[in-house]
Amino acid sequence: MRSARRFGLLAAGTLGSLLLAAASAAAAPNDSTGMQEISNLFWIVAILGVAIGVFVGIVMVITILKFRIRKGHDKPTFNPNRSSHKLEAAWTIIPAIILLVIGMLAFQTLAFTDTLPQHPDVYVAAIGHQWYWEFWVNYTNGTHVHSVGDLSVPSNVTILMNVTSVDVDHSIFIPALGVHMDAIPGHLNQVWFKPTMPGEFHIECTQFCGLNHYAMVGTLTVTS
Ligand SMILES: [Cu+2]
Structure with a gap:
């Protein structure tokens, strides 16, 4: 339980610092209104991508350490839970929602950059x-x-x-x-x-x- 809490804190801390870095980068002035939209989208996708990468990396390291075969044993000392419908549903639904959100934001950006002005100056x-x-x-x-x-x-x-x-x-x-x-x-x-x-x-x-x-x-x- 303690390792789960530590893991949660680590993930939240990583995501928090990434969000801060990205927010300051996104707040930097852009040279055109279209570029502002494009860079906002870029940072959202970049934050999500890095956060997911970090999350998967942490889970991998924890799993490798926790379920490894220790010295003097020929089987792992922990018996991993090999099937969980709840977990499978979560790792299907959460990425689907993330992709849906990114898709919507991408179309929003495209609608901005690709809609020609009716009365240009x-x-x-x-x-x-x-x-x-x-x-x-x-x-x-x-x-x-x-x-x-x-x-x-x-x-x-x-x-x-x-x-x-x-x-x-x-x-x-x-x-x-x-x-x-x-x-x-x-x-x-x-x-x-x-x-x-x-x-x-x-x-x-x-x-x-x-x-x-x-x-x-x-x-x-x-x-x-
Ligand atoms: Cu040319």
Whole structure:
């Protein structure tokens, strides 16, 4: 009984410190509203994953120590309980509930990141070329800004990005903002984001698109 209590305390302590670490990481500012949602989901899954890993590890160590064959014996000194319907029901139902919750949260995140805004503040056309990105930033007041390689947009506005290519398949990726969309010739893909703070962020191509694919990078400048 005492070992069960000690085990419970250990599990609770581990989970508690993990929760604290994750809460502080999740509270750290993110560079876009979409990235905030994605990182919240990431931390929930990461905490659950690590907590379950730690739990299983502890149970394994306890089981190995408790049911081992001790010196001078040819059988374990404890007789393990080999069947328990209650235990089996618990280890079926609890993981099912955890998966259901993760599934619901994942769909919630997808609904946020994949629902295009009806009235974006800024439209950006991102056009893939071998081997550079071309951008048109179209403001709703009618002004256009054209750029090659680098992109500049204001913070705290909703941006709808139309993505295509003029030659081969490319894929635009702005990791810090959680923006990732394929650029396919003859096809228009759309992705949206809302930068939350000024800064400079990497733009990359993540589709191998030829010899100079590695050089297909740029900088997104988010102005205040
Ligand atoms: Cu490319």
